[in-house]
Amino acid sequence: xxxxxxxxxxxxxxxxxxxxxxxxxxxxxxxxxxxxxxxxxxxxxxxxxxxxxxxxxxxxxxxxxxxxxxxxxxxxxxxxxxxxxxxxxxxxxxxxxxxxxxxxxxxxxxxxxxxxxx
Amino acid sequence: xxxxxxxxxxxxxxxxxxxxxxxxxxxxxxxxxxxxxxxxxxxxxxxxxxxxxxxxxxxxxxxxxxxxxxxxxxxxxxxxxxxxxxxxxxxxxxxxxxxxxxxxxxxxxxxxxxxxxx
DNA sequence: TATGGTACTAACAATTTTGTAAGTAATGGG
DNA sequence: CCCATTACTTACAAAATTGTTAGTACCATA
Numbered sequence: 001x002x003x004x005x006x007x008x009x010x011x012x013x014x015x016x017x018x019x020x021x022x023x024x025x026x027x028x029x030x031x032x033x034x035x036x037x038x039x040x041x042x043x044x045x046x047x048x049x050x051x052x053x054x055x056x057x058x059x060x061x062x063x064x065x066x067x068x069x070x071x072x073x074x075x076x077x078x079x080x081x082x083x084x085x086x087x088x089x090x091x092x093x094x095x096x097x098x099x100x101x102x103x104x105x106x107x108x109x110x111x112x113x114x115x116x117x118x
Numbered sequence: 119x120x121x122x123x124x125x126x127x128x129x130x131x132x133x134x135x136x137x138x139x140x141x142x143x144x145x146x147x148x149x150x151x152x153x154x155x156x157x158x159x160x161x162x163x164x165x166x167x168x169x170x171x172x173x174x175x176x177x178x179x180x181x182x183x184x185x186x187x188x189x190x191x192x193x194x195x196x197x198x199x200x201x202x203x204x205x206x207x208x209x210x211x212x213x214x215x216x217x218x219x220x221x222x223x224x225x226x227x228x229x230x231x232x233x234x235x236x
Numbered sequence: 237t238a239t240g241g242t243a244c245t246a247a248c249a250a251t252t253t254t255g256t257a258a259g260t261a262a263t264g265g266g
Numbered sequence: 267c268c269c270a271t272t273a274c275t276t277a278c279a280a281a282a283t284t285g286t287t288a289g290t291a292c293c294a295t296a
Contacts, residue, residue, distance in 0.1 A: 020153065028228075036138060099227060
């Protein structure tokens with residue numbers, strides 16, 4: 001989330017791995033807090049501070065970083081209102097909305113897997 | 119993949135985040151090479167060296183680590199044959215096989231997303 | 237004039253993941 | 267005896283992610 005080295009082996013490997021559409025897709029939502037954030041937005045727009053309240057353990061820094069990446073990747077849309085105190089809200093983009101039915105299947109799988117290991 | 123600190127904030131956050139079944143599910147396949155490995159196994163058993171050949175940039179160390187985690191998480195089954203030189207093969211478990219249809223949807227989404235950003 | 241609310245940013249430190257390089261064991265074949 | 271093969275392990279180093287702390291700007295209100 002900081003800057004990455006342009007030509008580290010790590011970076012080069014990542015690039016080549018991302019040719020796999022599946023790996024690519026998972027990487028897009030792979031940040032620590034990203035799925036949690038996206039889930040909160042499933043029911044509509046939320047302000048920065050609202051998301052923060054819904055995810056108690058996230059810090060402002062992390063929330064900002066993850067939102068910025070999601071925005072850069074076209075998964076959330078950020079809207080700034082010219083007010084004081086500032087108001088900014090976030091919402092899912094159409095391509096992110098397409099993920100929802102897949103998430104729900106994955107989530108069911110997750111629940112099944114959890115039971116299995118217990 | 120090395121050992122983790124038991125009570126770092128990082129670790130505690132991860133634990134709390136994993137309560138979300140979706141986040142949990144994604145984490146299970148979240149390692150750098152995991153999905154690639156699982157995909158190779160979709161068509162049946164493979165030996166260590168075969169996987170290695172199919173994923174040219176992975177190192178033996180990384181392949182071992184990722185396979186070990188997948189095994190620990192019940193996604194692959196490891197079979198050791200008492201031969202010399204050693205022979206070991208890996209295959210998907212039933213719960214991993216349940217993921218396949220979901221992967222294919224996700225993979226399609228990944229492909230659509232890629233086009234969108236280009 | 238001081239305070240408070242909102243949505244951040246910057247500098248730094250801790251933690252975790254990933255990669256590098258060099259081994260290991262067992263045994264069959266030359 | 268020496269080498270090749272296979273599936274690893276170990277010690278270490280580099281890179282990436284995550285977390286901590288302390289700011290910032292703006293204006294309305296007390």
